[in-house]
Amino acid sequence: MAMVPVSLSADPLDQSWYEASARARLDGLVDPGTFEEFIGPEQRVMSPHLPAFDLPRAFDDGIVVGRGRLDGSIVLVAAQEGRFMGGAFGEIHGAKLVGLLRAALVAKPAAVLILFDTGGVRLQEANAGETAIAEIMRAIVEARMAGVPVVGLIGGRAGCYGGGGLIAGTCSRLVVSEVGRISVSGPEVIETNRGAEEFDSRDRALVWRTMGGKHRRLIGGADAFADDTIRAFRDAALDQIGRAPAFDLATLEAEQARLETRLDRFGDARDATEIWGRLGLNDPAAVPGLDTETFDALLVRLPEAPRDAR
């Protein structure tokens, strides 16, 4: 009889990160019973703007922020709910994350963890969302300079798009799963603006090999690759906190070199598989089908490991 290749476990830690709600991800991520929410749903702090658009609101405006313990250490955490308004940044949504990051300067947690799940700016509150993203990036940099690692976890339904992609690029370390996507313009937006010849958004294999977790990990756009389980993200987050680089000139110069090298080496590539081939993968076409274990093993064997200065 065939073995069962898919987890049928009911343990919350074995549940799919992609499928879990923002609250379920946080509950499983931190040590059991340690999560404490700031401005919880009972406070009903909801968007003042959505009613004008005849849209329903959420008690938490699509983001849960709070404090918990990770393997005993105190961490500040934020989780976006990708199913509410695509996890987009509105005024309150953004301000909750701004506040959390500013608090890190005082509270000095072991890390701030951001569980991204966002399409970017909430258009109904565009100016507030856009400005909040700028505030968040500034606050992340300040937290990092104060020695607090900011780790982003990406594997939700909405991916990490628009301003969310820029915030992710500001974090100390990023963990991504296969289904995770990191990008600025989404496939539909590019297709709308430039046509299906530029980007056929319905070709999902193309979407994932252009923006998906494996590609981001391979080119150094993310620092760790996790299975799509809450446990895997928890383990990866724990591991990455200790590896966070300082935020200083040396780090940014290294990132400058990393990004310039990428342009030189891959600037003329038409497709991700070309890049993977040049990275030294023998069978680039097989990459999307690899399981995590094989993929991680392959990363280790690469002639040049993806560099992570950020």
Place this chain on the structure above:
Amino acid sequence: MTDWRRQRSARDERIERGRAHAQGKVVAAASVVDLLEAVLLPGDRVCLEGDNQKQADCLARGLSACDPARVHDLHMVQSGVVLPEHLDIFEQGIARRLDYSYSGPQGARIARMLYGGQIALGAVHTYLELFARYFIDLTPNVALIAGVSADRDGNLYTGPNTEDTPTVVEATAFKNGVVIAQVNEIVDTVPRVDIPGDRVDFVVEADRPFYVEPLFTRDPAAVTETQILMAMMAIKGIYAEYGIRRLNHGIGFGTAAIELLLPTFAERLGLKGRIATHWALNPHPSLIPAIESGWVEQIHCFGSEVGMDRYIRERPDVFFTGSDGSLRSNRAFCQTAGLYACDLFIGSTLQIDLQGNSSTVTANRVAGFGGAPNMGSDPHGRRHPSDPWMKAGEEAGGTGDPALRRGRKLVVQLVETFGDKLVPAFVERLDALELARKLDLELAPVMVYADDVTHIVTEEGIANLLLCRTLDEREQAIRGVAGYTDIGRGRDHAMVETLRSRGIIRRPEDLGIDPLDADRSLLAARSIKDLVHWSGGLYEPPAKFRNW
């Protein structure tokens, strides 16, 4: 003196005219229009092959490019109205009459054209019925079919998607018709001969491979808790109760949920080997976990499914495969199997009325029914017993000598009380009746008639219509599972409770099911990727279903 060979001579003349555009039997893609204009005559009955899966799309494009002055008033007799060209030809005057079976993606446009009088409609058939008429009164003059490859003698390899081809060719080639096949490539030797060359008059090397719709792929990621609850009820309250081993599933998410619960929920109930072992079914990717877990003994298929070919090749104990190793499907045989050799059909619908008649035709959409009216009917010609069939017959009761009582096929409607946009599935009167009135149809397009349906499963419970003894009981049994629709809220509460005490209505709790247990963690696969893992990498889903 009577000429008994007029049709034969006419056929020979058509072929002769066509040969001018061919080298032997082989025709270049660029010459398709010339070929069709040479072979076709005004008023011809034409079968343009296409169903809910594969399409003779190169020939469809060619037909729609014909000069309506030369080719016009065709009578199309085909399974599927699926491609835009299938309807373009009616707008252009190339075709006039239509007898068909399925029109899923063109449902809205075909409705507009019917209302607009651009199509003279014969009937909306079930597949097997249309096939039957190919041999009696709708025999094609010309058949335009699709295959994977052919040799220069016309020997045809249809590949895993054989589907309607043998039936269409049988009716056309042996009754003085002309058979034109499009193939993806001309080869020296075909991998296996699905259609012998002497039945194929022309072979067109198509400009691109024929289109196949992955209609039977349901992404487990989209299965909802409600669908899981309904699947749990169906398994426990019907499959286990009657011991259903031979069956057919529709294509909805509800039946996909059942397939995904077999190795988990049903396994825990100890049902392995006792239910769901023999299938008339397309190769549903969502059945992979059950197959891999040893649930399934064999499956005969109407057609194939995109991405399943390698998997099927590696599981010849389960699927019907040819000497070349690839799937052999056959819609006519599989529909026959679904009719006579299965004890249960379970599928979904868009509307059910108070008696249990159902239809997927709504005011704006005429989707056709494909195989559902066939599989969802009680075969009165059946003469072999089986436990589920006999048990259902017993429940249906009836007067007269019990020794002369026959069995009943179980025909189950699996419907959520509200569909998309909160449209209720339960209605006083089917939209199909209004459509029939407006179009002046003699027969309303009903998918499954009330006297064929035996059970209705909704998220609220199961109604066993076999046990109803009066029309009033039947109506209240339906209202009793119709949830919060107007029909459901219009129930006689006392009578519904009486029906429940008689086991005619069964709620989840009556079946020992807690709705809160209906969780996605019960699904053996929660994503297409999980299905790929279950298949050991053999299932290769099309790009639109991937998120990796």
Place this chain on the structure above:
Amino acid sequence: MEKLTFRHTTNRSLAGTKAQAITGVVASGNLEVLMERSLAPDQCTVEIDTAINGYGDVWEAVISDFVARRQPGGLRITINDGGARPDTVTLRLLQGTRLMEAV
């Protein structure tokens, strides 16, 4: 958007001691339900903000059945609805009470 409020008197209070629970997400066809144990033990209120207008009588029936079935005395229930179907509403309400019944 439409606002609906229902008040019910119950035979008993809901078991358990949990002060608050939230379940579900505001999305198309989905809803979030916030439950707070803040009323008198024989009272239950349900306030709904729904994206789809004109289903007041369906809501009334769904909520009445739920109250009759679960007797959620003491609960203030607040719902943000993205156009969920009645079965989804019932499921979320049952999920919520199960969470509240936890010790």
Place this chain on the structure above:
Amino acid sequence: MTLAEILHSLFPGGHGVAVTDGLIGGDGPLGTGRLAVVGIDGNTPLGIEGACLLAGRVLDVVRRGGDTPILVAIDSDSQRMSRRDELLGLNEYLAHLAKALLLADASGHPTIGLVYGHTAAGAFIATALATRVLAALPGAHPSVMDLPSVARVTKLPLERLEEMAKSTSVFAPGLDNMVAAGAVHAVLDPARPLGPQIEALIAGSSRKDGRDDLGRSRGGRLVAHDIAARVVRAATGD
């Protein structure tokens, strides 16, 4: 004002600022020191090469040390929308540019944004919005997304959005609305020399991010400041 007019007003005595492929770089004298200038001209979309080049220039200033302020002059399109840019990690390039500006500011090089034309979406965040203090010139039109595109995404009629835009500033494009949100600190007077205005802005600026406070006092972002403050209080136990 055009870039040439701006540079002339800033550096009446001449400067070493040049534009290549829409990317601005160079410096000129300001007060007793110098002012470094980077930026984007001509409504140019910001892609991976542009972001990389601009970030390199900013890091050059930091590496040289001192306290040279950096002016980020912007008349850009949005981020460049292409498959290639995303394939190569546009989010990293844009974030890197923003980080370079934030590092410069934290390292003693006050950063001043100056929007004198268009800018939008990711290009806006990576450049002008990553500065300590953001100024604009009359006629500038920063946005997140233009209203027709908003109409397409939100599936609301354009006329209704235009009507709503009159009473609520939070979603509508344009300079006034960005000022109200606190994103743009000040609108400069083009009739007066820009140099002293920039110097005054620097002198009056703080490294503390006060944009949400501005948004509250100007009425364009009424709740953000209080929400952030509430989270800080909850997290720090004040």
